[in-house]
Amino acid sequence: MTAAQADLKIDRPSVADGASLWRIARDSKVLDLNSSYSYLLWCRDFAASSAVARAESGEAVGFVTGYVRPDRPGTLLVWQVAVDEAYRGRGLAAALLDGLATRTVAELAVTTLETTIAPDNTASQRLFTSFAERRGAQVEREVLFDTDLFPDGPHEPEVLYRIGPLSDLR
Structure with missing residues (x-):
């Protein structure tokens, strides 16, 4: 963690973080915004495969949401990554991704992202x-x-990035 990140803590999300994740995603203006309900569910059901960055106040200021693929238990799919505008430019997205990968490799036997x-x-x-x-x-x-698979208007294709093998870097 860099000096610019020193006042932040990377943690698992809790249901109480759902509203902050929704707000950060909305304010990013680039992510596909899901319903606020989905962020609450995500924080409840997929906390083990997601991460938040917390300011000293405890408020979530960045997040990575992910899940372990049911048909590929060694694969973590990262769904969204976002950082509150006030905290951008500190390398926080990379720190969140690194922290989540390290945790899921160790705890969930993830080998591929x-x-x-x-x-x-x-x-x-x-x-x-x-x-x-x-x-x-x-x-x-x-x-x-x-x-052509997207029913809701013009949408660019989504390119799958498969990264691996991952190893435990603790």
Whole structure:
């Protein structure tokens, strides 16, 4: 953790964090915003495979949501990564991702991380490729969901990034 992150704590989310996660996602203006209810459920049902960054006040100021794929128990799919605007530029998204990966490798026997990224999202592409470099892992890419699969209007394809193998770096 860098000096710019020293006042922050990376933790598991709790149901009480759901509203903050929803607000951070909404205010990002780039994430697909899910219902507030879904963030509450996520914090309850997928806390073991998600992470929040907390300010000294205890408020969530960044998050990574993920789940272990039921058909691939060694694979963590990262759903969303977001940081409150006031806390951006500190490397917090990378610290959240690193912390979550380290925890899920140790506790859930995760060996692979997956995420999907739209072709124009260069910030996420950099975040995940630099994560792979820090972990010494390979990155495989393929289109997972093509444009024509999305029923709600124009949507870029979602490219699957498969990163692995991951190892315990504690």
